Amino acid sequence: MAVNLSKNGPALTAAFKEVVDEKSNTNWALFTYEGNSNDIRLAEKGDGGLEELVEELNSGKVMYAFCRVQDPNSGLPKYVLINWTGEGVKDARKGICANHVSSMANFLKGAHVTINARGDEDVEPEVIMQKVAKASGANYSFHKETPSRFQDSGPQGPVGSVYQKTNAMSEIKKTNKDNFWAQAEKEEEKRRQEERHKADEERQKMEKERKDREAKEAMQRDKRDKERSTQIDQQKKYQQQQDAESRDQERPRVEAASLISQRAVNPREMFKQRERGVTPSDSDVPSVGPASPQPEEAPAANSHVQETANEKPAQPPVEENNLDEVTADETPDRGTCARALYDYQAADDTEISFDPDDLITGIEMIDEGWWRGFSPDGHFGMFPANYVELI
Numbered sequence: 001m002a003v004n005l006s007k008n009g010p011a012l013t014a015a016f017k018e019v020v021d022e023k024s025n026t027n028w029a030l031f032t033y034e035g036n037s038n039d040i041r042l043a044e045k046g047d048g049g050l051e052e053l054v055e056e057l058n059s060g061k062v063m064y065a066f067c068r069v070q071d072p073n074s075g076l077p078k079y080v081l082i083n084w085t086g087e088g089v090k091d092a093r094k095g096i097c098a099n100h101v102s103s104m105a106n107f108l109k110g111a112h113v114t115i116n117a118r119g120d121e122d123v124e125p126e127v128i129m130q131k132v133a134k135a136s137g138a139n140y141s142f143h144k145e146t147p148s149r150f151q152d153s154g155p156q157g158p159v160g161s162v163y164q165k166t167n168a169m170s171e172i173k174k175t176n177k178d179n180f181w182a183q184a185e186k187e188e189e190k191r192r193q194e195e196r197h198k199a200d201e202e203r204q205k206m207e208k209e210r211k212d213r214e215a216k217e218a219m220q221r222d223k224r225d226k227e228r229s230t231q232i233d234q235q236k237k238y239q240q241q242q243d244a245e246s247r248d249q250e251r252p253r254v255e256a257a258s259l260i261s262q263r264a265v266n267p268r269e270m271f272k273q274r275e276r277g278v279t280p281s282d283s284d285v286p287s288v289g290p291a292s293p294q295p296e297e298a299p300a301a302n303s304h305v306q307e308t309a310n311e312k313p314a315q316p317p318v319e320e321n322n323l324d325e326v327t328a329d330e331t332p333d334r335g336t337c338a339r340a341l342y343d344y345q346a347a348d349d350t351e352i353s354f355d356p357d358d359l360i361t362g363i364e365m366i367d368e369g370w371w372r373g374f375s376p377d378g379h380f381g382m383f384p385a386n387y388v389e390l391i
Contacts, residue, residue, distance in 0.1 A: 003100040004039045005107055011042045016108060018045065019068050022077055028053040028067040031104075036093070038100070040064075050080075050125040057123065059181050060088035060188075062097040066108045072129060073136045080128060081111035085118055088185065112136075120177070252342055252386045334361040338373070338388035352381040360388055 005012060018026040029045040030053065043063065046052050053067055065082040083101055085094055105114070113131050117123045340358040352375040354360065360383065363373035372382040 001038050003103045007039045008041045015042050015045050030056050030065050032063045054123045057084050059086035064104045071136045072133050078112045078132050079110050081114045083116045336363040337361050338390045340388050342387050344387050350381050352379050352383050
């Protein structure tokens with residue numbers, strides 16, 4: 001990707017103009033990237049020359065330095081561009097930033113000397129100044145030539161050696177700088193290890209929380225399944241119990257209906273015949289007890305006087321249609337009584353209807369399966385015997 005000089009453009013341009021302005025005290029500016037992006041920012045600037053500039057170079061970064069120096073030959077200002085790639089920069093980052101060198105050279109125009117540096121030995125001020133001197137061309141001398149220059153001046157002194165005086169401050173600064181960057185690298189490595197350790201602990205904590213949550217959800221799910229299974233079993237048992245009770249309640253009705261269907265004659269006719277004193281035949285009424293004894297006819301030979309003497313006031317005949325209209329108030333006592341176990345609805349006017357716990361009075365056990373008596377409302381008629389309980 002291309003280098004971005006527009007984000008911090010005003011600050012970059014202002015620093016560059018300060019360096020090229022001979023009236024300004026600022027004689028160097030240092031530029032670098034914002035983090036791992038391709039945005040260029042101003043890292044530092046100063047007026048201490050090359051000695052101050054090289055102290056700011058970071059072995060873990062890619063940086064661009066622009067410095068104003070004085071040509072040792074002509075005394076004119078010269079400009080030096082340093083493309084710095086520290087030894088600690090990753091190879092991938094180096095490859096990306098290598099494509100930005102030409103763009104930075106176009107931005108930092110006017111450089112007389114360009115130096116591609118990777119280590120401290122590449123940016124020694126003495127080495128840089130030698131390159132500046134070489135780049136300025138021939139060595140000019142403003143001193144006049146004297147005639148004695150070509151005259152024999154006699155024996156010369158001993159030729160000097162290549163010894164150079166050691167600059168104590170420069171050596172101290174270099175040593176301190178090396179120690180500083182070594183310490184910075186150690187601290188950076190320690191920080192990375194702490195971050196990795198913290199990340200591992202956080203990951204383990206999250207994994208443990210996830211397992212605990214899954215275990216808790218599994219327990220709750222099993223508990224819900226057990227409760228649902230128990231409810232289903234209880235519902236099944238309750239339904240079976242209700243079905244059994246319904247069958248028990250329905251059985252007497254079925255038996256009564258079966259008894260009714262087995263009769264060959266109408267119960268109404270049977271009772272009418274009994275009222276008249278006629279015993280139905282066994283083939284017509286199954287399982288019926290012996291009929292009530294019929295009254296004997298008076299002897300035909302009695303005289304008219306005897307008939308007159310023995311004659312009683314005539315009783316009005318009981319109509320057949322009034323058999324069901326006898327009420328409980330007309331009976332001297334309640335007679336045999338029973339309590340209804342189930343409700344029963346009369347099929348016609350020869351039967352009575354009642355509800356559970358109703359009291360049936362004046363019961364006549366005329367048949368094994370059918371009795372008759374008075375209902376609570378005073379109606380007299382037949383009802384199934386297995387629907388009541390004698391009391």
